[in-house]
Amino acid sequence: MTASPRLDERSKHFRRVIVRVLQKARRGHVGAAFSLIEILRVLYDDVLCFNPQNPRWTGRDRCILSKGHGCLALYAILADKGYFPETELERFCAPDGILGGHPEAGKVPGVEASTGALGHGLPIGLGMALHLRIAKSDSRVFVILGDGECNEGSVWEAAMCAGKHGLTNLTAIVDYNKHQSYASTREVQDLEPFADKWRSFGFGVREVDGHDVPALRVALATPFVEGKPSALICHTIKGKGAKFAENNMKWHHKNKVTDQEVDALLAAIEEA
Amino acid sequence: MRESCLKMVYELAKTDERVVFIGSDLGVGVLSEFKKDIPSRFFMEGVSEQNLVGVAAGMALEGRIVYLNTIATFLSRRCYEQVAVDLCLHNVNVRLIANGGGVVYAPLGPTHLAIEDLAIMRALPNMTIVAPADAVEMVRFMKVSVDHPGPIYIRVAKGHDPVVTTDTGPFVIGKAVPMRDGDEVLIATTGIGLQVSLAAAEKLATAGIRAAVLHFPTVKPLDTIALHEHVKQAAVVVSVEEHTVIGGLGSAIAEDLAEADLLSGRRFKRFGIPDVFPKGYGDQTGMLRKYGVSAENVAEQVKALLVGRPGQTIRVAA
Numbered sequence: 001m002t003a004s005p006r007l008d009e010r011s012k013h014f015r016r017v018i019v020r021v022l023q024k025a026r027r028g029h030v031g032a033a034f035s036l037i038e039i040l041r042v043l044y045d046d047v048l049c050f051n052p053q054n055p056r057w058t059g060r061d062r063c064i065l066s067k068g069h070g071c072l073a074l075y076a077i078l079a080d081k082g083y084f085p086e087t088e089l090e091r092f093c094a095p096d097g098i099l100g101g102h103p104e105a106g107k108v109p110g111v112e113a114s115t116g117a118l119g120h121g122l123p124i125g126l127g128m129a130l131h132l133r134i135a136k137s138d139s140r141v142f143v144i145l146g147d148g149e150c151n152e153g154s155v156w157e158a159a160m161c162a163g164k165h166g167l168t169n170l171t172a173i174v175d176y177n178k179h180q181s182y183a184s185t186r187e188v189q190d191l192e193p194f195a196d197k198w199r200s201f202g203f204g205v206r207e208v209d210g211h212d213v214p215a216l217r218v219a220l221a222t223p224f225v226e227g228k229p230s231a232l233i234c235h236t237i238k239g240k241g242a243k244f245a246e247n248n249m250k251w252h253h254k255n256k257v258t259d260q261e262v263d264a265l266l267a268a269i270e271e272a
Numbered sequence: 273m274r275e276s277c278l279k280m281v282y283e284l285a286k287t288d289e290r291v292v293f294i295g296s297d298l299g300v301g302v303l304s305e306f307k308k309d310i311p312s313r314f315f316m317e318g319v320s321e322q323n324l325v326g327v328a329a330g331m332a333l334e335g336r337i338v339y340l341n342t343i344a345t346f347l348s349r350r351c352y353e354q355v356a357v358d359l360c361l362h363n364v365n366v367r368l369i370a371n372g373g374g375v376v377y378a379p380l381g382p383t384h385l386a387i388e389d390l391a392i393m394r395a396l397p398n399m400t401i402v403a404p405a406d407a408v409e410m411v412r413f414m415k416v417s418v419d420h421p422g423p424i425y426i427r428v429a430k431g432h433d434p435v436v437t438t439d440t441g442p443f444v445i446g447k448a449v450p451m452r453d454g455d456e457v458l459i460a461t462t463g464i465g466l467q468v469s470l471a472a473a474e475k476l477a478t479a480g481i482r483a484a485v486l487h488f489p490t491v492k493p494l495d496t497i498a499l500h501e502h503v504k505q506a507a508v509v510v511s512v513e514e515h516t517v518i519g520g521l522g523s524a525i526a527e528d529l530a531e532a533d534l535l536s537g538r539r540f541k542r543f544g545i546p547d548v549f550p551k552g553y554g555d556q557t558g559m560l561r562k563y564g565v566s567a568e569n570v571a572e573q574v575k576a577l578l579v580g581r582p583g584q585t586i587r588v589a590a
Contacts, residue, residue, distance in 0.1 A: 123323045127330020134312050157323035
């Protein structure tokens with residue numbers, strides 16, 4: 001892979017928004033959220049059909065953040081799109097807030113399914129994709145998975161089932177930052193040969209730099225192979241955008257975030 | 273009962289486009305007419321219960337009413353997190369048709385026995401639990417199952433069970449059914465425990481003891497109004513169920529009666545599988561008998577409880 005691209009102003013903006021949330025809540029899955037931002041912004045800026053004024057509009061595309069712990073990135077983008085006021089972000093993890101440490105459907109407008117327990121999003125997305133096929137809808141379903149999440153057997157049960165049904169309308173996107181909570185994916189549970197696994201389950205597969213916005217736009221624009229579900233493996237950097245936090249397991253989930261750390265993150269984002 | 277239940281899924285699907293059937297890897301020919309007539313809403317997706325429950329949730333989130341069928345123990349133990357999160361947290365209209373609840377699969381050993389399914393399903397918010405006593409009651413329930421909000425766990429007995437229910441009107445989810453009057457003893461039961469309970473009450477009657485039988489085809493929500501009404505007359509209250517004594521109908525009743533202060537002065541006992549993995553094989557009836565879930569044992573124990581009551585005259589037939 002070539003060097004990871006520099007971040008543009010919009011990517012930096014979302015990272016700053018997340019840092020401000022951390023400053024208020026003093027906690028959050030920073031690494032996972034920073035890893036995801038370009039995937040989510042391309043989906044919501046360039047790919048998905050949706051209507052924030054009518055989140056349940058039947059003609060929408062469905063997007064499930066199966067790696068629910070990356071929710072800070074999703075919240076920042078949903079607020080940007082007008083699903084809820086940006087001031088709601090200030091109540092992240094508050095007792096009476098709607099934005100929890102994992103996203104909940106029915107509470108957060110725009111969230112299709114409650115996730116957090118890993119391995120649930122792909123089966124649910126598969127059920128939605130099957131429904132849309134019965135209903136003869138041309139809406140697409142996108143499910144964003146973590147790499148550690150792909151340790152779960154339910155992911156592969158769903159992959160096998162999606163392959164059998166040849167669901168062109170379903171796209172699995174893996175945020176492959178090569179790190180899970182304890183250590184590298186290679187050390188904890190090696191996923192390689194990862195693309196071959198998805199291919200052998202009946203998916204059309206592509207790989208992309210998950211921080212390369214133009215490349216993501218191209219990859220997500222259309223399904224890869226007619227008659228097959230798509231799997232887009234996004235090579236990402238955990239904590240991307242704050243050099244000292246990149247691939248640093250201390251920043252997978254951060255508690256008791258200090259003002260000094262907030263300042264350091266904001267300064268690092270400007271350099272990214 | 274299973275055949276009647278699945279046949280009803282097909283009948284419902286014919287008239288309601290929301291209805292979808294999902295099976296795991298069921299017996300050859302199951303719902304072949306459904307598959308032939310409505311192939312777009314018939315799914316047989318393999319031995320993958322975690323995925324099946326998630327898929328059912330995804331469809332239900334889109335407005336489908338999904339009937340999902342496999343063996344009870346695999347539908348309760350194997351995919352419990354999916355049932356909790358995908359179905360109950362989202363409160364979606366998925367109906368779990370659980371074959372062989374209890375010890376139906378006695379010959380197949382402990383991996384196939386669902387003796388704690390009611391307990392673990394009871395612990396989940398939004399879950400409704402139904403355990404009909406026979407095929408007639410199952411059909412009556414299935415007719416009203418479509419429009420009930422939220423997930424339902426449907427416990428299916430062996431099949432060809434004797435028809436003991438007598439109601440012909442619409443099934444009311446959440447209502448207990450008085451099956452026999454009696455002002456000395458209350459036998460509360462569910463599922464095929466009703467057969468055992470009615471036989472036990474008959475045996476008690478021959479000994480001059482008047483036992484009421486209150487059937488709970490809905491285990492959750494528990495019909496506490498009917499329970500309180502019937503308990504008030506009884507000196508002895510017992511529960512009879514094809515389930516561990518931990519967490520099932522007996523526990524539900526004990527918890528409710530204790531909190532309502534309706535246990536004081538009464539003797540209470542649960543008949544069910546004790547806190548063990550059932551040993552041996554044989555058949556359902558034999559397995560239940562081994563652990564005391566039989567008309568003979570229930571009747572004898574109830575007599576002993578009546579005798580043992582402080583101040584109670586010994587009136588058991590010699």
